[in-house]
Amino acid sequence: MSGRYKYFAIFGSMRSGSNLLEQSLNQYADITCHGELFNPLFIGHPKSTDFLGLDFVERERSPESLIKAMIKDAEGGIAGFRVFHDHDQRTAQMALRDPKCAKIILQRDVLQSFISLAIARKTDQWLLHDAPDRRGGKIVFDPLEFIEYRAKQEAHYEDIRNILQKGGQTAFWVRYPEQRDVAILNGIAKFLGRDEVLKTNKETIRRQNPGSLTDKVENYDEMQAALSRWSEDDIIPQGSFDPLRRANIPKMVSCISQPILFAPVPGGPNEEILRWMNALDVGTALGANCSHAVSNGDILHTGHNQRTLFEWMEANPDIATLTAISHPLTRAYQAFMTKIFLTGDGTYAVIREQLIDYFGVALPDLEMMDGATRQSLGDDGYGVGQHRAAFHGFLRFLKVNLSGQTSIRKDGLWDSQMAFLSGFNTAVPISIIVKEGQMDAGFKYIESILDLPAPILGPPIKPDHMFALDEVYSRQTENLARKAYKMDYGRFGFNDYQAALEA
Template identity: 40%
Template sequence: MTQQKFKYFVIYGVMRTGSNLLEHFLNQFDAFQSYGEVFNPSFLGKPGNDTMLGIGRAEREQRPVALIERMIADAAPALPGFRLFQGHDPRILRRTLIDDSCGKVILRRNPLDSFISLKIAQQTDQWMLRNINKRRQAKVHFDLAEFLRYSEETDAYYAQINRLLQEHGQTAFTIAYDDVKDPAVLHGLARYLGTDEHLAAPKEGITRQNPGPLSEKVENYDEMIAALETQRDTTVSAEPRAAERGGLRFLTACTRAPVLFACIPAGPEERILRWMHTVDGGDPLRDDFHDALESETLFTQFGNRKALRLWLDERPERVCFAIVRHPLLRAYEVFEKRILPGGDDGFPMIREHLRTRYGMAMPDEDRCAGQDRAGLEQAGYTADKHRAAFQIFLEFIRENLSGQTSMRTDGEWAPQRAFVDGFNDLLPLDLVAKESKLLRVAAYIRNNLNLGATKNAVFKQSLEDGHIIPLSEIYTEAHESEARNAYREDYASFGFLPYPKEYS
């Protein structure tokens, strides 16, 4: 007997937490019909699908709730459901979590196990296994910094879920990866969703891809264990803001001077790090600076909160500072380096979304990668087209930050105020200043800590180095207006002037 407790259900999780198997089990109940990853930005339901139940990707973008309504109608009398992962449509994440008619299932797994499983899947390109004879095996290299970033992002996702549930008085059924195969837990989930139907023997059908201990999956296993041992005192915040914006990985300190920089993404990070290098006695203009960052210990970073507290305790006379960049210049930096084609550090999924959903004109990839402006113009991509494309990107940012798009909000265009608040949850910032005041910042730190003379030439370099077309050349008041609409709090909190006046 099925009771109409909910209209639909959602499985919330991250990749490699056992969601395929859980969905497979649920679909063996007559009472349920789960449709897969219906809000994955790249497909509908499963890879290769561009339509589902008569709804295509364009309509899903404009009317995402219509797809849920279509599933409810299609599955009747069964209860429909789908999987919603980190990085899927944030509008649907919020809507479903606060909806009384949605049955909420939260799936979790030990983050180290899911991280290693994800690394293996990425290396073997095998994401689900039905035939054990086709298993692809691989050993992966463990990188602590990469794992900490993964853990921080995953914690932020689950913290956001928990916070929304609490704020709106909602409850959820939480299930661990190791319990997905437990018939008692599976039937408990079925009762939560509204049926007393019983499966005599649930059929697995999906085989675990990476069985065995971690020592058989990680090539530097002993190094991994030693690195994780240093993280025992790490404290994870339950507050999404602190976990997602302004975490430990954004903090960098001088190795000698008591100076700590809290870095906001898409800001003047390199110029500040070069200046900090000269504070420690180095050459800020050295040609091998990027290589030295990889091969030498130029700075101090913090693997856990205990290390940060120790650094702070040992340096009562210190300066901890953050620099905020003009929102328009920051957006342009992301536009040129991440959105335009070319290079390995771009955002191809968001680029494709801008092309198909917003009609953004895209220039030639090879010429973008080679910073070949003359070639771009010969191919028809003019400064006017670049100006129009940037206007479209600003429109996307405004809609994205207000929860009107299916794309994730990346830290490189997230509001800077959120980062500053996140940093202040970790440590007291002594100074938050605008990029246009960097020379004054250098003088303040030098005088406050009695550092003596510092070389500030790196702060006198052009802000637009590395841009294919300078922002000053294509700037319009329409750009400024769109940026101000998107970043009202940043403009108000930090007192930004219009771009040309800010840096005059």
């Protein structure tokens, strides 16, 4: 029996059981699953750097070439791969829209997968073949982290469903417990056009975290209390399929004693806004790192869901809702300097390596960056000119990345600010947009309409980078930024960077 499909893709997520499903399907003589062919860290399986002679560079240049090679290599059988939301989305979209690709959609209870993922990260155990090797451990349930995780999971699967429905396609949907049923496995094989029938399912992968949730969660009672407070609509924003265009209500910040609600854009001038809001609340300004204090619950209020936000709005009818945006060039440079140029904890090490390997961005190597100073980098031949070239390479990458033409994710720190504003407005109309460089005027305006006294603020917080943007800026820098951020420049009316400084 041969089917209408040339290949297949398993759409799942981390800790959804996709390793087990791959192992189960590979028991069939004519079915081969090649793992995570489009994982940014490897090709197929951990430590693998090529597939049928195709390496990372070729995969980045032409992801479809791996699929064509895989189909040819199947020789009468059918082959496929697993794909998650953080894999190359060019390939995911290609497979979803290709009627010759059989789609298998694997889902797991979102709370179970969240806890399983947290335990795997804590124990660094991602796969278990022998029970004696199991690494136990309990995790602390973080309600805000769970809300974000669930929203992303739901968006991932809703996006899949939406594309399939609009394309008139069907898929084989399977839930985590069902894949252990040999009858369902045989159903998948039949869906893939195979005649072979398994009598038993020989599992070689063990469940890593058996037992009840009380055995896995330290603050189990707190978790239950949090879950009981939420309805489905509290957790899952409805009617949106793009995670970046969500309202992201849990990240919104409100004053405790004043009717002010702030929707932060990642990478924006958020510290200045939070410092001002806290000063209005308590009368004195906090120093740097207000974001950390907000996350810890020390100042202001965050972590709203739809219900608590609307309750707050009803209690504060005359509110000022605001967001803050940066000049596209300063925001891109901030992301470049803090996440790409630097190395170590909190930086984007994998993306940094991909920029060097795939896009020719000439950054200092890890040895040069170990304890680096401007003087030491200069001694090694990396000065302002080299740094300008590296940043220009990053801006060229942003142009294709934001157009969806790379395997690398569109990170929130450099994605379009207009996208976030559109998301905010789906939940709460934003009445005031404050531009970086016009903070004082924005603060005075809000204070006047709410009849609030101006708080005493310290000097503005300025970035302290090893290389200042003013040093590397050129006409070419501006042109590259405008090509990458055409929408933000146009919709928000930004002038050139130097003109903005002089205004």
